[in-house]
Amino acid sequence: MADRKRHQSLTPEEQKRRRTRSLALALTLGVLVVLFYVVTIAKLGPGVLQRPM
Amino acid sequence: MSTMSNSLVESQVESLATAGLSQGDVSDFFALLKPRVMFLVVFTALVGMVVSPSNVHPIVAFVSLLMIAVGGGASGCLNMWWDADIDAVMTRTRKRPIPAGKIQPGEALAFGVTLSVGSVIILGLVSNWLAAGLLAFTIFFYVVVYSMWLKRTTQQNIVIGGAAGALPPIVAQAAVTGHVSLDSVVLFAIIFMWTPPHFWALALVKSGDYERAGIPMMPNVAGPDATRFQILAYTILLAPLGMAPVALGFGGLAYALIALIGGFGMLALAVQVYRLRQGEPAMRVAQQLFGFSILYLFLLFATLLVEHGFGFFRPVFG
Incomplete structure (x- = not known):
């Protein structure tokens, strides 16, 4: 109930700003995931896939 | 009566709900990172990388550069958090996100600390801990x-503080080579020596601003004439220092020409600033020196970038 009240009190402009902030944060996290993956491959090389069974 | 109390409760709920909600847009958060300073950090760091022979993977170099940029942006953000009170009274800075009321100080602090810690840790993991330590030191400094x-206590604020802005080439070299050599120290020295004439030329023009904010910049404390003398003194040291990369062998023919012509340009303007002390011409020439100093530093570093990054290096000796 309290949550609904909070959402109702946001103006459309505030909602838009919050949405863009959330999207930017999601994008940043996505970039970090890709970055860590690419750096891991770059540092370890293709050998990262060849593990003794 | 009941309608009145209902609307009172509603307005209180509304203010409580919005009090904890950020009002900033993504662009406001980006502005906290001082994008223009960040560009200078990336640019000088990139030059620090290209003049250093290394066989580091390009992706590792790119991510290192990105983290140096983020670290530089984070320190700009923390600077804006700390200086919000004086930013509000200076014309040049009063539209920054915190004094403009778009971002709360606490948000800026959290943003800056998160980026600082994140950039240092990632740089350490991606390249090495010497580079990460140097980046942490740069942010701390x-x-x-x-x-x-220093900023609010001494007229030497930007002289000593200039070291922070001069460190990126050293951090970048450490990131790709694992050590610090004389080459990047010379790049550090050039930026360090360039900072006083650059900022004091601006301070001569904007001394009223700094006076209002209570910042002890050189023109407000020692007076405009003493500042003009110091601008000239630092420029006399800077011009030959700009030639040091040639002497050390990593500045080629093109760099030597640019450093020579640019150095004479800086000296000529510094002499003019020293001579012209009254009225509009004095302000104009100080503004010209401020503008030319940016061009000078940009050209020095851009030439090194072109020489080393694009294979245009032609040695001056031999």
């Missing part, structure tokens, strides 16, 4: 030594 301590 800019935020604590310059912003919190």
